[in-house]
Amino acid sequence: MEDPEDEIEEDSEEFLENESEKRFNTSIDELEKIKIDYKRIKRIDQSKKRAVIESVFDERTVFHLNKILVNGPLKRIEGVISAGKEANVYLAYDLDGKEVAVKIYKIDSNTSRWMKKYIIGDPRFKKIPHNVSKIIFLWASKEFKNLKRAYKADLRVPKPLFIRNNILIMEYIGFESIPAPVLKDIKNPKEPVNLFNELLSFIKLLYQKAKLVHGDLSEFNILYHNQSPVVIDISQAVAIQHPKAEVYLARDIKNIFQYFDKLGIETPNPTDFYYDVLNIEV
Numbered sequence: 001m002e003d004p005e006d007e008i009e010e011d012s013e014e015f016l017e018n019e020s021e022k023r024f025n026t027s028i029d030e031l032e033k034i035k036i037d038y039k040r041i042k043r044i045d046q047s048k049k050r051a052v053i054e055s056v057f058d059e060r061t062v063f064h065l066n067k068i069l070v071n072g073p074l075k076r077i078e079g080v081i082s083a084g085k086e087a088n089v090y091l092a093y094d095l096d097g098k099e100v101a102v103k104i105y106k107i108d109s110n111t112s113r114w115m116k117k118y119i120i121g122d123p124r125f126k127k128i129p130h131n132v133s134k135i136i137f138l139w140a141s142k143e144f145k146n147l148k149r150a151y152k153a154d155l156r157v158p159k160p161l162f163i164r165n166n167i168l169i170m171e172y173i174g175f176e177s178i179p180a181p182v183l184k185d186i187k188n189p190k191e192p193v194n195l196f197n198e199l200l201s202f203i204k205l206l207y208q209k210a211k212l213v214h215g216d217l218s219e220f221n222i223l224y225h226n227q228s229p230v231v232i233d234i235s236q237a238v239a240i241q242h243p244k245a246e247v248y249l250a251r252d253i254k255n256i257f258q259y260f261d262k263l264g265i266e267t268p269n270p271t272d273f274y275y276d277v278l279n280i281e282v
């Protein structure tokens with residue numbers, strides 16, 4: 001990992017080159033002053049960002065975030081993409097300067113209470129911790145595992161990259177610093193019939209190949225990128241053996257069909273599709 005001081009040094013040198021070209025008559029003293037000011041501005045920017053993060057997250061999260069920034073895989077956190085009740089999502093850069101998305105769950109006892117509902121009954125999680133932060137860590141690791149399973153099944157979800165406690169790093173969906181919008185914010189998606197079919201095949205493959213049910217699938221958790229859907233927020237997804245898996249599946253199907261009905265697309269019978277996903281002949 002590069003020393004942040006070196007980075008400041010390099011940037012300020014580049015800045016100085018441009019500046020000195022513009023005013024080659026400037027005295028050495030003045031150049032030194034510009035260099036110092038530039039360093040100071042960079043420091044203020046970084047410390048502002050850190051202050052915001054410190055005011056939102058507990059001490060342990062800040063500690064681990066700092067470790068990730070010092071030892072990798074992150075180089076820099078750019079800004080918040082979304083600030084929610086349970087988690088914040090940030091745009092950050094990895095060591096190669098590539099954009100990544102960082103989802104940080106908040107350690108909160110109310111959140112951990114409803115999370116339990118989805119963890120109990122999932123054969124992958126035998127021991128349920130009592131400790132609030134441990135439940136949240138388990139939850140974040142559940143999202144990571146679910147992403148891995150879906151990604152391995154060739155489904156369009158962000159590629160999972162790294163997990164530590166409540167900090168999850170995944171592939172960033174967007175163009176440069178502009179994150180992809182959620183489907184709910186797209187008034188008239190292009191080729192809605194294709195979009196609908198892509199989502200039907202997502203639901204089916206998630207069940208049949210990845211053996212998961214999303215459980216919170218709707219236009220709020222689908223990013224619209226390159227005119228195609230990328231499904232996010234897969235933390236509550238359950239294994240198909242979960243006692244509520246079929247209830248969640250029916251709900252996901254209902255949400256997607258409703259969204260496309262409203263768009264005016266002719267949709268098939270959702271019950272037939274439900275049985276088709278379960279692979280049951282009716």
Ligand SMILES: Nc1ncnc2c1ncn2[C@@H]1O[C@H](COP(=O)(O)OP(=O)(O)OP(=O)(O)O)[C@@H](O)[C@H]1O
Binds near residue numbers: 085172173
């Ligand atoms: N990989 C990603 N690339 C780009 N943007 C993302 C990515 N993951 C999440 N986002 C953005 O962050 C928002 C929140 O993410 P997500 O739905 O996973 O969190 P959440 O659990 O719904 O958070 P909360 O419910 O607390 O708001 C998304 O609506 C999307 O705008």
Ligand SMILES: [Mg+2]
Binds near residue numbers: 220221233
């Ligand atoms: Mg969401």
